[in-house]
Amino acid sequence: MFDYIIVGAGFVGSTLAERLASQLNKKVLIIEQRNHIGGNAYDCYDEHGVLIHQYGPHIFHTRSKEVWDYLSQFTDWRTYQHEVLGLIDGHKVPVPFNLNSLHQLFPSSLANRLEEKLIGHFGYNVKVPILKLREVSDSDLQYLAQYVYEKVFLNYTVKQWGVKPEELDPTVTGRVPVYISRDNRYFQDVYQGMPSHGYTKMFERMLAHPNIKVMLNTDYKELMAVDTEAQLITFMNQPFEGKLIYTGPIDYFFDYKFGKLPYRSLRFQFEHWKDDLVQDVGTVNYNNNYNFTRMTEFKHLTGQKVDGSTTVKEFSQDYVPGQNDAYYPIKNDGNLELYKKYKRLGDSIEPVIFAGRLAEYQYFDMDAVVARALGLFNQLYGDVI
């Protein structure tokens, strides 16, 4: 009946389903536990008729022409280049920190001197990690590095990861960039935009193939069992001979037998305003104030013309399976070790393929998971098509 069962209707699951159906004429069943397709990129209209992203703001950007062309089969794009302002010392300045931020925050004499030194040492239009800034034996640049570290990075990161400052790994934190540029965009990728009619519409088109069936509201374990020893899959109490592509959490697949993989989660607080727009750009980071990390206004992203506006604040919190959603894997040696135990076990189960942010315990941007799915498809079937 089905050649493939795919768990999860996010970017990975939908891309693979689309490829298998349209390129190999395979019959695919997608099982999705939520009541909608699209995974975390799902968007919908709220009760005020504003198009929102239910699982936090998603901006599409990629350097990959392949990924862009692939998705462009299923959507047109609204030209949109995301800008983020950070609230620093009472000013809202571009982040990543750049020359415009410098001039907004520092008196012009100092700003001009710093600008000259930055350009002198590193050139124009380059991103310099503060670790590199610190290596220069110039007290002005050292000062700048420390300023950016403290005001842009430190408190935001502490909030986001719920860690103590001293727990931060300096080699990692040193990657925070100063962007010697007047480019205020958050991303510099060649391809940037928002699906003209939203992500969900794009997913609907990807899954519109008659060979693809989608079953919503269903945890795959309600219908399937995998005997990992015998390498046997049962689907609706019958042996299933096809392949299973699993894009859910890998630890859940194995009933957490080695323990739970830790994640950070988010609480989203949506707010509606009578105003046409309430902030100047898509996202404002509250780097040093309040207990939410950032606030995003969807109309900037979508360009929607509608009365009133909806924003979302993100509050970072621990992940508790069953209570909230797993968003950001917490990378450390212990957790990676744990993941690898699961991965080894997963690799040994021939009829199951694990792919995606939850199955691979890795933060991926959308374009990265699409590239991952296309790559996987080519690797598995490149010779057939």
Add this chain to the structure above:
Amino acid sequence: MFDYIIVGAGFVGSTLAERLASQLNKKVLIIEQRNHIGGNAYDCYDEHGVLIHQYGPHIFHTRSKEVWDYLSQFTDWRTYQHEVLGLIDGHKVPVPFNLNSLHQLFPSSLANRLEEKLIGHFGYNVKVPILKLREVSDSDLQYLAQYVYEKVFLNYTVKQWGVKPEELDPTVTGRVPVYISRDNRYFQDVYQGMPSHGYTKMFERMLAHPNIKVMLNTDYKELMAVDTEAQLITFMNQPFEGKLIYTGPIDYFFDYKFGKLPYRSLRFQFEHWKDDLVQDVGTVNYNNNYNFTRMTEFKHLTGQKVDGSTTVKEFSQDYVPGQNDAYYPIKNDGNLELYKKYKRLGDSIEPVIFAGRLAEYQYFDMDAVVARALGLFNQLYGDVI
């Protein structure tokens, strides 16, 4: 695995699924051929962010407190009382034809005289079928009956049903009312409104029960077979022991073995306007002009505040299975005979229940199908709960 399989996620299928899951703790699979739930009542946002009804305008109205209370568990309501204007002799006047229409169309001397005669003969605030008007031996009222018949009813009906005027049955056409009232509303039901967040959101809540699984994009015949002789149902190549509730076309169920049941279909032409609103009320009927029957502006119905407006024109056409959708059963003796043949066969298949507008070959309003589904549920299981 499943106690019930329901074909169709419209009002009938969704109501029965909700009742079976929430009241009897049954496990239900809904199989739906479209890529969305809600049946013909499905609404969604178009590419301009306007909430539209994809299968024609749906206004909810009922006299049944039971139906209203039942649906109110899943939605709040926007207070909305539908008004329709008909384009008659170059004026847009209320339909059903009422005293306001009379005064807009007729010179005041004549209008006053007719008004007095109408009230004198029938009283105030009553709906009088033109058949009754014709029975009064008053040439003014006879004239009015003929006027309403010709200008409000005749050409509209010819357009809608694609028939010749002489093919119309006078006992049926005589039911057209003159409403001796200044009530411009299209419906006089106690309960009227639009689901505050749309029909689809309401359906999502009805189907949110963990016992209900929905499979989209799937014609049930792709997964099931019914052996009508042996009364056996197979689902995914296995015998299915539960009950099948079928809300699709009854003739399709039996592979059209006795022939196809005829329907009228519609072509919908959606148009988007830069204006805030383009007509004065929800629907304007083009009784005597153009080849569409009516045009509806969704923002009147939904109250949405958004830039621009979307309307839909309805063009009546013949139904061709596989090419367009079946909307209005064409009632005549031959067709009813044909339906009854299918019904007798259907009744003989114990594990299958046929319900809804397509399975019963009958035009039902939304409240009527909900009442039907609730009644069916009580009839089948009233003793259990």
